[in-house]
Amino acid sequence: QSVLTQPPSVSGAPGQKVTIPCTGSSSNIGAGYDLQWYQQLPGTAPRLLIYGNTNRPSGVPDRFSGSKSGTSASLAITGLQAEDEADYYCQSYDSGLRGVLFGGGTKLTVL
Amino acid sequence: QVQLQQWGAGLVKPSETLSLTCAVYGGSFSTYYWSWIRQPPGKGLEWIGNIYHSGSSNYNPSLKSRVTISVDTSKNQLSLRLASVTAADTALYFCARIRGGSYAVDYWGQGTLVTVSS
Numbered sequence: 001q002s003v004l005t006q007p008p009s010v011s012g013a014p015g016q017k018v019t020i021p022c023t024g025s026s027s028n029i030g031a032g033y034d035l036q037w038y039q040q041l042p043g044t045a046p047r048l049l050i051y052g053n054t055n056r057p058s059g060v061p062d063r064f065s066g067s068k069s070g071t072s073a074s075l076a077i078t079g080l081q082a083e084d085e086a087d088y089y090c091q092s093y094d095s096g097l098r099g100v101l102f103g104g105g106t107k108l109t110v111l
Numbered sequence: 112q113v114q115l116q117q118w119g120a121g122l123v124k125p126s127e128t129l130s131l132t133c134a135v136y137g138g139s140f141s142t143y144y145w146s147w148i149r150q151p152p153g154k155g156l157e158w159i160g161n162i163y164h165s166g167s168s169n170y171n172p173s174l175k176s177r178v179t180i181s182v183d184t185s186k187n188q189l190s191l192r193l194a195s196v197t198a199a200d201t202a203l204y205f206c207a208r209i210r211g212g213s214y215a216v217d218y219w220g221q222g223t224l225v226t227v228s229s
Binding site (some may be wrong): 047091093098105 | 216
């Protein structure tokens with residue numbers, strides 16, 4: 001099934017750690033395709049945070065890290081800051097869709 | 112520095128055709144996939160389709176019957192046409208660059224809000 005599942009929302013206090021899970025299936029994450037994470041602020045284009053499961057593009061703080069295991073992946077954000085409040089999306093290739101598949105998105109609230 | 116600059120009509124009447132164009136500045140046009148992605152107001156991201164510089168394309172099955180993505184390699188541009196639009200096609204539309212292998216979307220256009228309304 002061509003779906004990546006994320007929780008609608010997560011929250012955390014400044015300085016804390018939060019984790020955002022992304023659950024897929026055998027046609028995407030489980031098939032070994034790379035998993036990416038994006039951050040989107042309101043009214044702007046998404047920004048690539050993590051690519052190839054664990055890699056950070058230049059300029060992304062090391063507070064952001066990605067992991068992947070089996071049919072699931074997760075984004076961890078440590079040392080939460082107010083500026084991290086945004087929507088976060090996971091993304092992979094899906095063999096059923098034969099294209100790019102995004103998760104439904106998770107809204108991070110910094111308390 | 113890679114930049115994607117997009118333009119097109121922001122208001123389209125129901126049953127008509129949505130048309131957007133995206134120009135790519137910097138980087139190589141011929142070694143990446145180029146894509147259109149949309150986001151309805153208050154909702155998540157939806158992949159519309161990909162095209163390679165050769166013209167080979169793939170579309171989201173949910174839109175395939177109405178979508179055409181094309182490239183003009185002489186101008187480093189890609190275009191989107193979505194036919195027979197309805198209010199459900201109202202969205203922020205992005206052009207984007209996709210890396211082969213990882214399928215990571217590493218560069219995005221600024222987005223164009225297209226509203227379908229009479």
